[in-house]
Amino acid sequence: MMPVQAPTTPSATWSRHAERYMAAINRDPLTAPHALRNDALLAVLAAALAVALALLVDDGRRPDALGWVLLLVSHVPLVWRRRRPVLVLLTVVACVFPYHFLGYAHTAATLAAYVALYTVAVTGRALRTVLVGIGVITLSVGVMLTISAHEALGLLKASGWVVAVLFLGVDVRFYRRYVASIVERAERAERTRDQEARRRVAEERLRIAQDLHDLLAHSITLIGVQTSVAAHVLSADPERLDREAVAKALDDIAETCRSARGELRTTLEVLREDGPPEGRGPLPGLDGLPDLAETARLAGARVEQTVRIRQAPPAVGAAAYRIVQEALTNAVRHAGPEPAVRVELDERQGVLHLAVRDDGTGPAPGGTPGFGLVGMRERARSVGGTLDAGPRTAGGFEVTAVLPMTTTGERNG
Structure with missing residues (x-):
């Protein structure tokens, strides 16, 4: 008979997808698994989208052979964007600037630059991100001024996208650090709970060991003394055997054994896996001191x-x-x-x-x-x-x- 599976609701499917997306966002890009493979796929998708934009968007002349080479080559460094983010950005810029200088479709070449900028912002400190952003905008406007003041002004207006991408990367970086701090605090709290549990177990084991030592040492010592008394009575004068003294010594031994057995049972109650704390029996106290004195007298x-x-x-x-x-x-x-x-x-x-x-x-x-x-x-x-x-x-x-x-x-x- 095949097991019956519960139907998957759209809300449950969406919840699983949302958790997967959030896990990907929270993951540190420098230590994420399969980083090289994922970045290679990203570079291929970005290149395909850039080709589509170059064919569909009319904001410059359609690329010729040189334009296609510059456009496609600018996406290749994205494969190593996490390992060398600044070097990847410089390589992308080195390919994109000639592309823009030759007047090819400008929108198509922006995607690779934005990905490289985002990677610099999400993997580095805020100061480096600010310096890179200022450098990219200044260099871009300077290059466009050599072509046309009108183009330079348009690029300066569009530099808001550069700032937005950089701020997005910085925001994601701080968010990941915040999530990592929460996880670290949770793990630290878990370690503290584990250490506290181990400490309590060690204290309980020590208490049990002390109880067993006190109980057994006391009982065995008394039994040894009482046995010596019985042996002395038996061997002192065999012809005039004091049966009453021997019987009393043996009764004392039996009573000591019964007391030790009862207290040992009470002590070992703590070792029962499902035993409630109240099942351990009352702790010995000051009211038991007369019995200790009487046992020592015996x-x-x-x-x-x-x-x-x-x-x-x-x-x-x-x-x-x-x-x-x-x-x-x-x-x-x-x-x-x-x-x-x-x-x-x-x-x-x-x-x-x-x-x-x-x-x-x-x-x-x-x-x-x-x-x-x-x-x-x-x-x-x-x-x-x-x-x-x-x-x-x-x-x-x-x-x-x-x-x-x-x-x-x-x-x-």
Whole structure:
């Protein structure tokens, strides 16, 4: 069965032709495709029209063999008019002046000159166009004065056509530059949108990477500590096995796995191609800090927590939650057995101050650096805050952060 095509209306056909014509007008003549072929066709058409005018218009004697040669040769340089517009104009004038001087039909030879003049105006600066126009009119009138003052006066009156052609070329040139500037601005805006989209994608990927690092590092560290506790209970005194302690350690491992699985599912919601933003689930916040402290206690840390703030913007609360989570994870991993950890959060003058201090030994010297400290600094920077981390003078490790309660996006809004 043949597909049915919609009928083409005259208005649609005219619209397509108009778009094609406007595209040809807007195209830069110096970079247009098939320029040489198109100019050759233009030269042939102009020559044919000149022959017709020489035969039909009676404003001079009909050309003889020499006249026909001068008339036709004057159109040949038009083939290269875009490459050397001034040289083409001079060549056309060199053929046209003898033609006019010998009194052949004058109208027939004007078409090639007008095309050459238009090309000079549309491809060059306005100053060059003005100088060329003055030079052509002055030279033409001067030559005609040697023939007849009456002919010179008639040519001076007809020089308005020369000015009109030059102004047309200048006007088209400025119009093309205007269209090119609009296109350039549109392309620049498109590039800006693409860069903004890539930036947002990169930020989202970084956020996901940070969330995964914080979640997995915290959960795996706790599971490792709890597994070590269960293994120690099993191997300490096999004959007097403390089944209750082993069961509690295994329950803690299972609970940690369930919590990690749920939070991992929430974090990975952003990777769903058709998932709406509200499907990502709520951001972790300050209300989750007690659970972090309790989880660290189950891993053996002695955590004391002081929170003198109830509410914070979601982004700030999420940043504080992740910083505390990573700091507790590092304390459990690097501070030694049963470290004492103190977590403090309070608000002063619209700024959230956060500190996590432990009395442990800190990371082993020469160890492989991870992404934890980098991630915490990125968390703080994402809400316009700062973070410092390093060994304490009295021993142990300290993480401090200052987070504005008004995020950057809210301040700009």
